[in-house]
Amino acid sequence: xxENTLLSVEDLVVKYFLRTSTCEAVNGISFTIDKxxxxxxxxxxxxxxxxxxxxILDLVPNPPGRIVSGKIILNGxxxxxxxxxxxxxxxxxxxAMIFQDPMTSLNPVMTVGDQITEVVRLHNxxxxxxxxxxxxxxxxxxxxxxxxxxxxxxxFSGGMKQxxxxxxxxxxxxxxxxxxxxxxxxxVTIQAQVLDLINGLREKLGMSLLLITHDLxxxxxxxxxxxxxxxxxxxxxxxxxxxxxxxxxxYTKGLFGSIPRLDIETERLDPIKGMMPDxxxxxxxxxxxxxxxxAIEECKTKRPQLEDIGDGHxxxxxxxxxxxx
Amino acid sequence: MLRxxxxxxxxxxxxxxxxxxxxxxxxxxxxxxxxxxILGQTxxxxxxxxIRIQFGLNDxxxxxxxxxxxxxxxxxxxxxxxxRQPIAGAIAARLPLTLTxxxxxxxxxxxxxxxxxxxxxxxxFSLADRVxxxxxxxxxxxxxxxxxxxxxxxxxxxxxxxxxxxxxGFKYWILPxxxxxxxxxxxxTRMTRSSVLEVxxxxxxxxxxxxxxxxxxxxxxxxxxxxFIPILTQLSTQFCGYLGGTVLVESVFAIPGIGNYVLDxxxxxxxxxxxxxxxxxxxxxxxxxxxxxxxxxxxxxxxKATYGFGVKKKKTAKAAGGGK
Amino acid sequence: xAKKDGYQKEKxxxxxxxxxxxxxxxxxxxxxxxxxxxxxxLIAIFAPxxxxxxxxxxxxxEILLFPSLKHxxxxxxxxRDIFSRVIYGTRYSxxxxxxxxxxxxxxxxxxxxxxxxxxxxDNPIMRFLDIFGSIPDMxxxxxxxxxMGSNMRNMIIALALYYTPGYAxxxxxxxxxxxxxxxxxxxxxxxxxxxxILLTHILPNAVAPLxxxxxxxxxxxxxxxxxxxxxxxxxxxxxxxxGLMISQGRGFLSTxxxxxxLPGLCIVLLSYCLNYxxxxxxxxxxxxxx
Numbered sequence: 001x002x003e004n005t006l007l008s009v010e011d012l013v014v015k016y017f018l019r020t021s022t023c024e025a026v027n028g029i030s031f032t033i034d035k036x037x038x039x040x041x042x043x044x045x046x047x048x049x050x051x052x053x054x055x056i057l058d059l060v061p062n063p064p065g066r067i068v069s070g071k072i073i074l075n076g077x078x079x080x081x082x083x084x085x086x087x088x089x090x091x092x093x094x095x096a097m098i099f100q101d102p103m104t105s106l107n108p109v110m111t112v113g114d115q116i117t118e119v120v121r122l123h124n125x126x127x128x129x130x131x132x133x134x135x136x137x138x139x140x141x142x143x144x145x146x147x148x149x150x151x152x153x154x155x156f157s158g159g160m161k162q163x164x165x166x167x168x169x170x171x172x173x174x175x176x177x178x179x180x181x182x183x184x185x186x187x188v189t190i191q192a193q194v195l196d197l198i199n200g201l202r203e204k205l206g207m208s209l210l211l212i213t214h215d216l217x218x219x220x221x222x223x224x225x226x227x228x229x230x231x232x233x234x235x236x237x238x239x240x241x242x243x244x245x246x247x248x249x250x251y252t253k254g255l256f257g258s259i260p261r262l263d264i265e266t267e268r269l270d271p272i273k274g275m276m277p278d279x280x281x282x283x284x285x286x287x288x289x290x291x292x293x294x295a296i297e298e299c300k301t302k303r304p305q306l307e308d309i310g311d312g313h314x315x316x317x318x319x320x321x322x323x324x325x
Numbered sequence: 326m327l328r329x330x331x332x333x334x335x336x337x338x339x340x341x342x343x344x345x346x347x348x349x350x351x352x353x354x355x356x357x358x359x360x361x362x363i364l365g366q367t368x369x370x371x372x373x374x375x376i377r378i379q380f381g382l383n384d385x386x387x388x389x390x391x392x393x394x395x396x397x398x399x400x401x402x403x404x405x406x407x408x409r410q411p412i413a414g415a416i417a418a419r420l421p422l423t424l425t426x427x428x429x430x431x432x433x434x435x436x437x438x439x440x441x442x443x444x445x446x447x448x449x450f451s452l453a454d455r456v457x458x459x460x461x462x463x464x465x466x467x468x469x470x471x472x473x474x475x476x477x478x479x480x481x482x483x484x485x486x487x488x489x490x491x492x493x494g495f496k497y498w499i500l501p502x503x504x505x506x507x508x509x510x511x512x513x514t515r516m517t518r519s520s521v522l523e524v525x526x527x528x529x530x531x532x533x534x535x536x537x538x539x540x541x542x543x544x545x546x547x548x549x550x551x552x553f554i555p556i557l558t559q560l561s562t563q564f565c566g567y568l569g570g571t572v573l574v575e576s577v578f579a580i581p582g583i584g585n586y587v588l589d590x591x592x593x594x595x596x597x598x599x600x601x602x603x604x605x606x607x608x609x610x611x612x613x614x615x616x617x618x619x620x621x622x623x624x625x626x627x628x629k630a631t632y633g634f635g636v637k638k639k640k641t642a643k644a645a646g647g648g649k
Numbered sequence: 650x651a652k653k654d655g656y657q658k659e660k661x662x663x664x665x666x667x668x669x670x671x672x673x674x675x676x677x678x679x680x681x682x683x684x685x686x687x688x689x690x691l692i693a694i695f696a697p698x699x700x701x702x703x704x705x706x707x708x709x710x711e712i713l714l715f716p717s718l719k720h721x722x723x724x725x726x727x728x729r730d731i732f733s734r735v736i737y738g739t740r741y742s743x744x745x746x747x748x749x750x751x752x753x754x755x756x757x758x759x760x761x762x763x764x765x766x767x768x769x770x771d772n773p774i775m776r777f778l779d780i781f782g783s784i785p786d787m788x789x790x791x792x793x794x795x796x797m798g799s800n801m802r803n804m805i806i807a808l809a810l811y812y813t814p815g816y817a818x819x820x821x822x823x824x825x826x827x828x829x830x831x832x833x834x835x836x837x838x839x840x841x842x843x844x845x846i847l848l849t850h851i852l853p854n855a856v857a858p859l860x861x862x863x864x865x866x867x868x869x870x871x872x873x874x875x876x877x878x879x880x881x882x883x884x885x886x887x888x889x890x891x892g893l894m895i896s897q898g899r900g901f902l903s904t905x906x907x908x909x910x911l912p913g914l915c916i917v918l919l920s921y922c923l924n925y926x927x928x929x930x931x932x933x934x935x936x937x938x939x
Contacts, residue, residue, distance in 0.1 A: 059531065088538075092538075105532045107533065118538065119536040466921035467916070468876055478910065566786065568785055588882075603789075
């Protein structure tokens with residue numbers, strides 16, 4: 001763990017204890033995020049991306065969810081070991097989060113301004129009017145006129161609501177911004193605007209970014225490093241360059257195969273066959289084994305661990321793809 | 326907003342008029358001769374005819390209905406067959422008592438109910454939740470007059486700390502208010518629980534938590550306000566239900582309220598009193614429902630928007646609703 | 650989020666009601682409520698065998714006795730055994746509750762479906778029911794009792810009319826939403842008749858909320874019936890109806906508390922079980938509500 005590390009997640013295990021089964025949402029993942037670094041977390045729906053993000057804020061819905069083991073070290077201190085009051089000081093202040101669906105993430109009966117003011121006052125020792133001024137500034141920063149302070153969420157469009165949420169998240173200058181699929185609920189035309197906004201502000205305020213998405217293109221544009229998550233585990237990670245140029249894990253390749261491309265003439269897309277295994281009933285071996293074209297005997301019985309294959313490129317696979325495959 | 330209120334007020338008057346016509350027509354089918362109700366079975370035919378003319382009983386249905394509406398507009402609720410006294414005066418003497426007791430009962434019930442329901446929802450499946458659910462379901466399942474008698478038995482007969490019947494001051498109101506309060510709080514608890522449960526699963530609650538807000542403030546300022554509309558509806562339902570059934574509690578505690586007055590009239594076939602009593606109760610309910618409808622707008626800006634400030638905002642509100 | 654219920658997969662292929670039954674069985678209290686209700690129904694059927702005394706037999710040697718082994722619930726001012734009267738009382742409450750609900754359910758569903766299916770009838774029917782529903786329950790019931798007189802049949806009619814608008818609204822709302830479902834549109838496109846669509850596609854899907862309402866309203870109507878009898882507008886003496894017994898016993902509250910209180914306890918038990926079962930059924934039939 002270097003001097004420059006902001007967040008370090010170590011061996012995080014999160015489970016949802018349902019009435020009839022236990023769902024293993026996150027299975028012992030580890031990663032770090034450096035100060036000012038932009039990291040993408042990619043995976044399909046149900047891979048445990050959101051759960052991972054919520055764990056960093058200790059906000060996994062409990063019950064039924066619980067962080068079973070692991071450490072989340074932020075600025076050298078373990079978040080999970082802190083008291084509830086101490087964690088609250090981190091939420092919104094050191095780590096802020098933008099949620100997936102702006103339509104439902106704003107309180108419909110509170111003015112947008114008051115919702116920003118709330119977070120300002122929680123973490124700064126300022127008076128009401130000062131906080132309101134700050135909230136207006138934040139609205140201006142994300143491109144909304146400050147006069148709209150007193151309006152309610154239903155008076156804003158989806159893209160504007162996401163801007164409000166961004167303003168709210170950035171109001172206390174967080175060190176880490178977690179953006180959980182910030183654009184997937186928006187129109188394509190708005191998506192680019194919102195991403196540009198996040199990126200620009202991130203640079204301006206110098207914070208780290210954990211971008212959760214299922215869109216590899218977005219990650220390539222925005223991030224320094226990427227982590228591919230599958231069934232609660234990270235299967236491949238590394239710098240954008242390393243991973244995109246030299247895909248090692250068959251799942252990553254499958255993800256790329258599922259995107260239509262304009263530059264290569266193909267008859268049809270090559271999607272991954274089958275479905276993600278039921279997280280309440282994960283196979284003994286590699287979770288991807290059943291869908292994997294490269295599976296070997298070993299995959300059925302043992303779970304592969306992340307291993308460094310040089311240059312910080314990590315992959316969890318017994319039979320990784322060959323160079324240039 | 327004002328335009329909405331005026332519109333609703335007009336609508337309320339129309340509905341109320343329909344209700345009046347409906348009840349008036351229903352009571353037309355009352356068996357027996359009203360004149361005999363007034364004079365007794367032994368009256369002579371001449372005397373009966375005289376009374377029929379005096380009360381206008383020989384006029385056709387439509388004339389009498391029109392006359393009743395004309396009377397209502399003047400604030401005259403008609404004359405009782407039995408006492409031959411104006412009904413308006415009798416109701417004016419009794420209604421405040423009924424309303425006061427109902428108001429305090431609903432107030433106590435809503436305070437307890439909202440608190441209990443919120444606790445129940447936040448601590449879903451806990452022991453407290455189970456106990457509160459048990460008690461609230463009990464309150465919903467027990468007849469009000471039985472609860473009233475249970476209270477009388479405990480506090481008036483056994484402990485002898487409170488008077489059992491009558492209405493001579495605040496002390497006499499405690500047991501009736503407690504009875505209504507228990508029933509109202511049961512309904513409110515159940516509604517609050519399900520409403521809050523629904524709301525605390527919403528994304529904006531997660532947003533509030535992710536800001537680092539203290540849990541009880543998340544519940545009060547974010548969850549409860551959003552959960553409040555169904556609770557308010559429940560409160561108005563309770564209030565109307567109680568007003569209608571006020572006779573049950575009033576008869577146990579011998580409270581000279583409007584319920585006992587109407588019941589007495591029902592037993593004596595005093596139809597003008599029954600009619601006007603029901604009309605007054607319905608009018609009270611309509612007013613409560615109207616007030617609650619207007620309160621909605623102050624709780625939820627989306628509803629306020631649909632109440633109309635011009636067409637444009639109506640559209641955005643609809644879009645917001647559809648996006649959910 | 651990775652929260653998949655493995656549950657649904659293993660139980661695939663079972664009907665909605667089999668699934669609901671499985672979920673209901675997990676809810677111990679609801680199951681106990683169901684058993685108690687069944688027991689009360691059996692008691693009502695076999696009342697003459699179970700009651701130790703004739704419910705109408707007066708015995709002036711044994712008036713106002715406190716509960717004892719001989720008279721588990723004591724005796725009233727005519728020396729009648731309250732326990733036997735309570736046992737016979739189950740018949741009144743159950744018959745009133747069930748008849749009321751069956752009549753109001755059939756009438757309400759009929760009116761509601763009619764309103765939903767024929768837009769021309771929608772407004773007249775629903776507005777009329779709105780007016781009906783805007784009158785508070787007891788006031789309407791008292792009004793109906795005035796014109797029809799107070800006996801059991803009229804009370805059932807009055808209660809059934811009172812509960813009709815609720816069913817009509819439920820049925821109408823359900824039909825309106827179901828009619829826009831694709832499978833219904835598909836059968837309309839195939840030329841199925843209105844009656845056929847209603848009976849094969851819409852009503853079976855509207856049954857779940859109707860069952861829940863039925864169960865819970867039965868409890869409500871039993872309470873209303875007891876209330877009417879209590880104020881002297883329902884069942885008339887000397888019949889052993891629970892509400893009536895409470896009313897007759899109220900004068901003895903300070904000396905013989907068991908007389909009015911115990912019959913009331915039976916009302917509470919029956920209505921509580923119905924409400925609890927209704928809650929359980931709602932959860933079982935619509936697991937999303939939880």
